[in-house]
Amino acid sequence: MIRLAVCDGNKCIQKEIAKVVSASYRQEMKNDIYESLDSLTAEISAGRTYPDLILSDISKDTSASINESKAIRQKCPEIKFIWMSSDPDVPEEIFDTDPIYCLPKPIPLDDLKAALNTALVRCHQEEKDTLILKSRNGIQKIPLADISYLESDKHVIYLHGQNRQWKCYIKLDDIMERFPSYFVRCHQSYALNMAKLRKLTALSAEFTDGRSVPVSRARYKTVKECLLHYYSFR
Missing domain, CATH: 3.40.50.2300 (Response regulator)
Structure with a gap:
């Protein structure tokens, strides 16, 4: 609406x-x-x-x-x-x-x-192309292209952009349902935007701005397959 x-x-x-x-x-x-x-x-x-x-x-x-x-x-x-x-x-x-x-x-x-x-x-x-979040500070509209990765700390989610960070109170499983398929869980506490990736290994994912997040052994194969599928349709 x-x-x-x-x-x-x-x-x-x-x-x-x-x-x-x-x-x-x-x-x-x-x-x-x-x-x-x-x-x-x-x-x-x-x-x-x-x-x-x-x-x-x-x-x-x-x-x-x-x-x-x-x-x-x-x-x-x-x-x-x-x-x-x-x-x-x-x-x-x-x-x-x-x-x-x-x-x-x-x-x-x-x-x-x-x-x-x-x-x-x-x-x-x-x-x-926008994520709408309701928080204690009101309503925020966040362009998906501005988000590099998500980090979970208990029931707090941090959305990390290149120059800023957003915070919301929700489970990682729940917020992931609101993201398109090019956002993928790579770890129990992390999810990444494949459009921002520069390098993927079995241990970590590195972004174009130099930051990196861990990749769990259990999720590496799925992340790799999703990444190959993502680039095959670009």
Whole structure:
């Protein structure tokens, strides 16, 4: 389910968008209403929400809206924007936010649906390549390509990326069910991303950044077979 955050203080526009979402995207999209982009930013910063898509008015204070969107994108780069404006002269800076669409107000129904359709396609594609984790700090969306390996310490899982680490409270067996087949258990306490491997031996797996994890004797044959299968289909 794609979460859409609508940021506009106009009640009529809120109802119009909600009506379109309910009629055409009920099974795919859920919309939340915010009076302004500023109020949504506060919710995102506090970890209380994490929308996939933001549909926001930019008419009143363009500079503030652009700055808010950049702050959101810096914290949550996967979030996508669709802008609405009653001003036909949209400033060029708005395109620095990489918007999917810039809609005029009042919003033509066909244009709104076209924008939402495009956003849905992009969101669904990225869902396949993203791990969504709920933690004490809120909701995190982690690109699978950023994860080199997983490490288990009792009921705590550490997801190791090249430049950062994520932490969650779950069993390794359970979290592995949420990963694609190119993530493989190589040890009782480790699983690896085959796309990040540089070298595999019977004792260890070495990654492209120089780090390594142990490979158990019982799992080496399976990991080797999975690795050969992975590269044969690339």
